[in-house]
Amino acid sequence: AVVSTQSTGEIALRSFRRLLQMGVCNTELYNNIGLCCFYAQQYDMSLTCFERAISLANTDNAADVWYNIGHIAVGIGDSNLAYQAFQMALISDNNHAEAYNNLAVLEMRKGKVEQARAYFMSAISINQELYEAHFNLAMLSEGQGDLNTSFKEVKKSLEAFAEHVDSKHLLTQLRQYFTLL
Numbered sequence: 073a074v075v076s077t078q079s080t081g082e083i084a085l086r087s088f089r090r091l092l093q094m095g096v097c098n099t100e101l102y103n104n105i106g107l108c109c110f111y112a113q114q115y116d117m118s119l120t121c122f123e124r125a126i127s128l129a130n131t132d133n134a135a136d137v138w139y140n141i142g143h144i145a146v147g148i149g150d151s152n153l154a155y156q157a158f159q160m161a162l163i164s165d166n167n168h169a170e171a172y173n174n175l176a177v178l179e180m181r182k183g184k185v186e187q188a189r190a191y192f193m194s195a196i197s198i199n200q201e202l203y204e205a206h207f208n209l210a211m212l213s214e215g216q217g218d219l220n221t222s223f224k225e226v227k228k229s230l231e232a233f234a235e236h237v238d239s240k241h242l243l244t245q246l247r248q249y250f251t252l253l
Contacts, residue, residue, distance in 0.1 A: 081111045099128040103137050110144050118144065135165035142174060151178055169199035173208060180212055188212055203232035207239050214242065219249055 085108040091101055106121030122144070125137045142157030155178050161171035176191030189212060195205035210225035223246045229239040 079112075081108050084108050085112060097128070099125050099130070099133045099137060102128065103133075103140055106144075107140060110147065115148075129164075131164065135161040135168045135171065138164055139168060139171050139174075142171070146174070151181070154178060167198050169195040169202050169205065172198065173202060173205040176205070177208060180208070185212065185216065200228075201232045203229045203236055203239070206232065207236065207242070210239070210242055214246070219246060222246060223250070 085105065088101060088105045088108065092105075102121045102125035106118045106125060109115070109118035109121055122137065122141050126134070126141075129137050138157050138161035142154045142161065145151070145154035145157055155175065158171045158175045158178070161168045162175075165171075172191045172195035176188040176195065179185075179188040179191060189209065192205050192209040192212065195202055196209065199205070206225045206229035210222045210229060213219070213225060214222035222242070226239050226242045226246065229236060230243065233239070
């Protein structure tokens with residue numbers, strides 16, 4: 073068996089670059105190259121690719137580019153850029169559930185519980201299958217002492233993604249709380 077020393081991201085990056093050489097030039101390609109560059113720690117190249125993706129974006133894909141820029145900003149610890157990028161995603165597509173979820177997480181970190189709750193609820197109303205929003209709302213509710221809402225939301229999280237380890241852990245914790253009561 074041949075053992076590859078290249079990561080999946082490097083292989084993907086090479087394939088994407090080959091598409092560029094073949095003349096493919098679109099938002100999605102630059103968006104994916106930007107993500108690959110980020111994960112390969114090629115930050116300057118990542119930013120250049122996202123700038124190009126934004127310049128090529130239209131109403132169908134701009135929200136996803138802004139969402140990924142927000143995701144990258146969270147990864148480098150720039151909460152302000154992340155917040156702005158997620159807001160831009162919502163300006164581009166007001167039904168971008170993942171952007172609402174991530175805005176809620178940022179609001180939760182700032183201690184703005186009610187704003188976070190509203191964003192989580194918006195994400196859930198747009199996409200009932202977004203387990204992250206259910207889980208995050210469950211965590212927020214548990215932290216506020218609202219164990220019934222937490223229990224209900226963590227169950228919904230597990231309905232959407234049964235193998236989510238953090239949801240399983242929270243459910244076990246909540247069951248222990250209820251057993252003690």
